[in-house]
Amino acid sequence: MRIPPLPSRLELSDFLASVEKRAFKQALFAVRNDESALDIVQDAMLKLAEKYGDKPLEELPMLFQRILQNVIRDHFRRQKVRSMWTTLLSAFSPSSDEEDYDPLETLESADSEHKSESPQAQLEQHQTLSVIEREIEKLPARQREAFLMRYWEEMDIAETAAAMGCSEGSVKTHCSRATHTLAAALAAKGITL
Amino acid sequence: MNEQEFQRRIRQHLNASAWNIPPSASSRLHEARQKALGRQKAAVRGLSLAGVGQMLTEHVLPRGKTTIAMVLVIAAALGSVLLGQFQHTADLEEVDSALLADDLPIDAYLDRGFDAWVQNDSPE
Numbered sequence: 001m002r003i004p005p006l007p008s009r010l011e012l013s014d015f016l017a018s019v020e021k022r023a024f025k026q027a028l029f030a031v032r033n034d035e036s037a038l039d040i041v042q043d044a045m046l047k048l049a050e051k052y053g054d055k056p057l058e059e060l061p062m063l064f065q066r067i068l069q070n071v072i073r074d075h076f077r078r079q080k081v082r083s084m085w086t087t088l089l090s091a092f093s094p095s096s097d098e099e100d101y102d103p104l105e106t107l108e109s110a111d112s113e114h115k116s117e118s119p120q121a122q123l124e125q126h127q128t129l130s131v132i133e134r135e136i137e138k139l140p141a142r143q144r145e146a147f148l149m150r151y152w153e154e155m156d157i158a159e160t161a162a163a164m165g166c167s168e169g170s171v172k173t174h175c176s177r178a179t180h181t182l183a184a185a186l187a188a189k190g191i192t193l
Numbered sequence: 194m195n196e197q198e199f200q201r202r203i204r205q206h207l208n209a210s211a212w213n214i215p216p217s218a219s220s221r222l223h224e225a226r227q228k229a230l231g232r233q234k235a236a237v238r239g240l241s242l243a244g245v246g247q248m249l250t251e252h253v254l255p256r257g258k259t260t261i262a263m264v265l266v267i268a269a270a271l272g273s274v275l276l277g278q279f280q281h282t283a284d285l286e287e288v289d290s291a292l293l294a295d296d297l298p299i300d301a302y303l304d305r306g307f308d309a310w311v312q313n314d315s316p317e
Contacts, residue, residue: 013230020222021211038218042225046232053233129206151200152207179196182203193202 007057015060016045019153023068026148029137030072040075044068065153065163069145128191135185139178142166146174147182 007015020041027037044067052063136144142164149160150171161168186193292299301307 009230009233012233013226016226016229020226021214021219022207024214024218024222025207025211034215034218038221038225041222042228045225045229049229049233125206125209129210132203132206133210148207152204154204179200183199193199193206 006054007060011057012049012053012060015057015064016048019061019064020045022152023064026068026152027072029133029144029148030141031075032137036075036079040068040071043071047071061153061155062159062163065149065155065160066165069163128193131186131189131191132182135182138185139181142170143174143178143181146171147178150175 023041023044024037027040028034031037031040044064047067048060048064052060052067055063136147139147145164146160149155149163150157155163157168157171160171164171
């Protein structure tokens with residue numbers, strides 16, 4: 001029997017580089033704090049490299065998601081004395097009282113496609129994105145995990161169930177509820193994708 | 194819009210969002226990645242063992258084939274001699290045991306007259 005090759009340093013580096021930004025956003029949706037989200041992603045990366053650095057490359061996405069979700073849960077256990085839902089320190093959160101403040105105006109756009117759009121289109125897209133992110137933040141944690149793993153990380157149902165430590169049926173239920181909740185919330189705000 | 198299309202568009206928005214994270218966050222993520230790569234201990238240990246195996250297979254074994262063959266031939270010859278010696282000792286032990294367990298005294302076998310008596314007395 002042929003043993004699957006171990007991921008080399010370069011392969012592990014490529015894998016981490018391919019998931020780190022999405023992992024940061026996932027953590028940010030959960031904890032709503034840049035520094036905490038960065039710490040969480042760093043912890044998850046270290047644990048993956050230390051404990052599962054010898055696993056085949058194809059197993060890394062599921063393992064990393066499982067570690068990431070566990071680290072997020074650990075963070076909440078440590079921080080449960082605080083009210084996480086009232087802490088808005090994220091770079092994507094308003095720092096002033098202006099209701100129409102767009103947090104993404106402060107960010108540098110790296111997407112050339114967006115640069116060619118009109119300021120009005122960019123503004124609309126940023127506002128839409130801001131609403132989507134807020135609604136994703138509002139989802140129950142398990143629904144958000146399942147939704148992001150299935151439709152953002154593009155993991156299949158079995159992988160998502162393994163990463164979440166639940167049945168495939170639960171994954172389907174979480175995803176369906178999250179999709180309907182998001183669609184209803186966006187429709188209520190008059191947003192069409 | 195069906196669910197799949199809705200999910201696809203959400204994914205597009207999220208991807209755009211992920212690429213627009215602050216430069217300071219990108220820098221921290223890069224540092225975290227380098228730190229994690231520095232701790233890929235399990236993989237390094239696995240590679241070192243694989244390296245030993247590879248060195249034995251590729252360098253030591255081909256050069257030592259003749260030596261190994263000679264050692265095996267000598268070991269086989271020595272084994273054969275030792276086995277013969279053990280067999281001879283076992284035969285002697287068997288004879289000694291038979292003599293000692295017999296009712297007839299050993300001196301009887303040295304007496305020429307006893308030998309002649311046995312031959313004359315035996316049935317035809």
